[in-house]
Amino acid sequence: LHWLIGVAVGTRGRPRRVTISDVAAGAGVATSTVSRAFSRPDLLTVETREHVLQVADQLGYRPSPIARAMTTGVTNTIALLVGDITNPYFFGLIRGAERQAAAAGYTLVLADNDSAEAEERSIARLARSVDGFILGTSRLNDEELRSVVRERAVVTVNRPVTGAAQVLVDSEPGMRQAAEHLASLGHRSVTYLAGGSALTWIDKAQWRSLRAACDDVGISADQLGRFSPTLDGGAAAADAAVFAGTSAVVAFNDMMALGVLRRLADRGVSVPGDISVMGVDDMFGADLCAPRLTTVRADLESAGRGAADLLLGALTGPARRSRRMVVPTGLVVRESTGDAPPG
Amino acid sequence: LHWLIGVAVGTRGRPRRVTISDVAAGAGVATSTVSRAFSRPDLLTVETREHVLQVADQLGYRPSPIARAMTTGVTNTIALLVGDITNPYFFGLIRGAERQAAAAGYTLVLADNDSAEAEERSIARLARSVDGFILGTSRLNDEELRSVVRERAVVTVNRPVTGAAQVLVDSEPGMRQAAEHLASLGHRSVTYLAGGSALTWIDKAQWRSLRAACDDVGISADQLGRFSPTLDGGAAAADAAVFAGTSAVVAFNDMMALGVLRRLADRGVSVPGDISVMGVDDMFGADLCAPRLTTVRADLESAGRGAADLLLGALTGPARRSRRMVVPTGLVVRESTGDAPPG
DNA sequence: GTGAAAGCGCTAACAC
DNA sequence: GTGTTAGCGCTTTCAC
Numbered sequence: 202l203h204w205l206i207g208v209a210v211g212t213r214g215r216p217r218r219v220t221i222s223d224v225a226a227g228a229g230v231a232t233s234t235v236s237r238a239f240s241r242p243d244l245l246t247v248e249t250r251e252h253v254l255q256v257a258d259q260l261g262y263r264p265s266p267i268a269r270a271m272t273t274g275v276t277n278t279i280a281l282l283v284g285d286i287t288n289p290y291f292f293g294l295i296r297g298a299e300r301q302a303a304a305a306g307y308t309l310v311l312a313d314n315d316s317a318e319a320e321e322r323s324i325a326r327l328a329r330s331v332d333g334f335i336l337g338t339s340r341l342n343d344e345e346l347r348s349v350v351r352e353r354a355v356v357t358v359n360r361p362v363t364g365a366a367q368v369l370v371d372s373e374p375g376m377r378q379a380a381e382h383l384a385s386l387g388h389r390s391v392t393y394l395a396g397g398s399a400l401t402w403i404d405k406a407q408w409r410s411l412r413a414a415c416d417d418v419g420i421s422a423d424q425l426g427r428f429s430p431t432l433d434g435g436a437a438a439a440d441a442a443v444f445a446g447t448s449a450v451v452a453f454n455d456m457m458a459l460g461v462l463r464r465l466a467d468r469g470v471s472v473p474g475d476i477s478v479m480g481v482d483d484m485f486g487a488d489l490c491a492p493r494l495t496t497v498r499a500d501l502e503s504a505g506r507g508a509a510d511l512l513l514g515a516l517t518g519p520a521r522r523s524r525r526m527v528v529p530t531g532l533v534v535r536e537s538t539g540d541a542p543p544g
Numbered sequence: 545l546h547w548l549i550g551v552a553v554g555t556r557g558r559p560r561r562v563t564i565s566d567v568a569a570g571a572g573v574a575t576s577t578v579s580r581a582f583s584r585p586d587l588l589t590v591e592t593r594e595h596v597l598q599v600a601d602q603l604g605y606r607p608s609p610i611a612r613a614m615t616t617g618v619t620n621t622i623a624l625l626v627g628d629i630t631n632p633y634f635f636g637l638i639r640g641a642e643r644q645a646a647a648a649g650y651t652l653v654l655a656d657n658d659s660a661e662a663e664e665r666s667i668a669r670l671a672r673s674v675d676g677f678i679l680g681t682s683r684l685n686d687e688e689l690r691s692v693v694r695e696r697a698v699v700t701v702n703r704p705v706t707g708a709a710q711v712l713v714d715s716e717p718g719m720r721q722a723a724e725h726l727a728s729l730g731h732r733s734v735t736y737l738a739g740g741s742a743l744t745w746i747d748k749a750q751w752r753s754l755r756a757a758c759d760d761v762g763i764s765a766d767q768l769g770r771f772s773p774t775l776d777g778g779a780a781a782a783d784a785a786v787f788a789g790t791s792a793v794v795a796f797n798d799m800m801a802l803g804v805l806r807r808l809a810d811r812g813v814s815v816p817g818d819i820s821v822m823g824v825d826d827m828f829g830a831d832l833c834a835p836r837l838t839t840v841r842a843d844l845e846s847a848g849r850g851a852a853d854l855l856l857g858a859l860t861g862p863a864r865r866s867r868r869m870v871v872p873t874g875l876v877v878r879e880s881t882g883d884a885p886p887g
Numbered sequence: 888g889t890g891a892a893a894g895c896g897c898t899a900a901c902a903c
Numbered sequence: 904g905t906g907t908t909a910g911c912g913c914t915t916t917c918a919c
Contacts, residue, residue: 491834
């Protein structure tokens with residue numbers, strides 16, 4: 202770590218950065234040779250390469266990513282944009298993306314946007330300094346999104362866009378298992394508590410999968426909402442569900458489900474005695490609550506990894522864009538679902 | 545968003561970036577004037593400035609942060625290094641830092657390091673591309689840390705280092721309230737479940753505060769551990785506490801406390817009936833669990849904001865380094881603490 | 888296989 | 904107040 206940045210004692214005792222020409226001078230070669238020793242080592246004979254590398258090392262030389270980006274146009278940096286960092290839902294996504302990026306020698310820039318405008322600003326600000334974007338929950342409309350895709354490599358998460366690579370969570374298997382689970386517990390109907398914004402593709406996908414699965418197992422399905430995908434939104438949804446007299450609800454996500462749980466507890470409604478409650482995501486906290494939450498798990502960390510993979514692939518490999526990756530789901534049965542109440 | 549990056553139709557129909565000289569040519573001024581219009585607008589007459597800006601706008605010009613960094617050496621980027629992104633403890637920190645950085649026009653790079661070596665690698669990799677570092681949970685030893693501080697602006701969190709700005713969580717008020725709370729519930733002794741690594745300053749600080757406060761209110765305090773600050777570590781700590789026969793425990797952090805809670809539930813030990821359990825942090829999930837966790841809250845989001853503030857201050861303002869910010873703590877009483885068991 | 892030299896897009900003296 | 908010019912540190916033709 203001594204040569205963290207590459208500093209040499211300059212003319213008047215002031216530290217000066219070690220550059221490629223210092224190494225060139227020290228090794229008695231041209232700057233281009235030093236450059237090659239680092240970026241195209243195969244072009245050099247073993248002897249010169251070793252020699253240059255050794256001199257560079259003892260001088261404490263570190264290539265400057267900035268200067269590199271200046272000439273090549275590649276920054277080795279990707280940006281991950283999310284809608285709300287504090288939502289545990291994103292933790293896995295962030296971690297997966299960071300891990301994969303770091304493994305490939307890429308740097309991850311994180312931006313938290315609470316609105317479509319903020320998202321635009323982030324994109325505009327970062328556009329020149331990153332090689333590509335992972336849009337974790339884009340609030341941009343289709344047209345805006347396409348204009349970004351036109352200029353930059355983009356991977357979206359749970360947001361189909363023509364021309365961009367995307368990772369999509371496949372709700373189908375999880376929702377099917379959910380329907381079977383509830384049916385086998387004697388529920389005759391299930392209420393889906395919709396959430397997100399009008400642009401939230403996954404909300405529709407979940408509802409579609411759940412309804413189809415309910416059809417297949419012979420129970421009815423209907424929808425309430427759309428509610429805010431937050432604890433508070435869950436509270437509102439809980440009241441609506443109680444009013445509707447449903448015996449089983451599936452919330453848009455775990456955050457909402459947790460809100461439902463809390464609200465029902467406050468109102469003295471027993472879970473799962475009176476109502477069975479399910480969420481989606483299996484986010485952090487879903488098995489910490491009481492009762493522990495039955496949920497449809499989506500492996501967001503692998504979604505994050507996949508998103509980074511797709512992006513890096515688009516960046517480095519041939520221009521085979523618009524690839525997609527599908528993340529499967531599955532039911533995790535815990536304590537918040539149980540037998541349908543009699544009658 | 546149309547001119548996201550700044551693209552013009554180049555010579556053979558291929559898109560080419562709009563540069564400062566395109567604008568200069570278009571506006572009939574020198575490149576330096578265009579540069580000034582963006583970075584030192586005060587140096588120009590209103591007319592030229594307006595004119596240049598207008599031409600730049602209709603050409604779709606965007607300054608390149610890379611080229612800027614190349615000449616000025618400032619990247620307008622800071623890095624936040626944490627030990628485990630998925631630990632909800634960091635969420636607040638990350639969010640606070642991101643928010644504050646973004647507000648100041650800075651970009652936040654996030655790196656997740658699971659070891660001292662990984663941390664070194666991250667620092668070395670990022671050193672030239674960021675203006676400074678926030679070290680959320682540095683695993684570097686003092687010497688390594690100082691060598692980083694020597695070359696780069698650094699703010700540490702809960703890790704005192706000479707020469708670096710730092711944000712420190714002040715456990716004292718929270719721990720005092722905790723001791724008073726437990727004493728008033730009739731507990732005659734409290735066990736602190738230590739956690740973290742040998743470098744974890746906050747662990748010692750918490751223990752010191754708790755012990756002093758217990759002295760003052762006339763109850764005894766002792767320490768068990770050190771345990772891993774995880775759910776599993778909490779389970780281990782729970783067993784140790786039960787074996788020691790204590791009536792009240794304060795865990796190193798909430799994650800551990802949650803592990804204690806779960807383990808005690810599994811063992812059929814009633815909380816708070818048999819044992820009162822407290823955590824530290826008030827992280828996400830602390831009021832979702834059963835029983836809801838009594839904890840010493842530290843506002844990590846404001847710690848994150850403060851860290852970013854200190855760093856940006858060191859970067860932009862005069863070189864008054866080694867400033868520090870102290871984040872207060874306070875007790876949040878919920879359900880996991882109660883009257884001491886009789887006898 | 889290696890060197891010389893021309894940039895990449897911008898800022899910062901230094902002139903005028 | 905604005906223009907000229909010399910770099911920042913690197914990569915990349917193009918020669919040799």
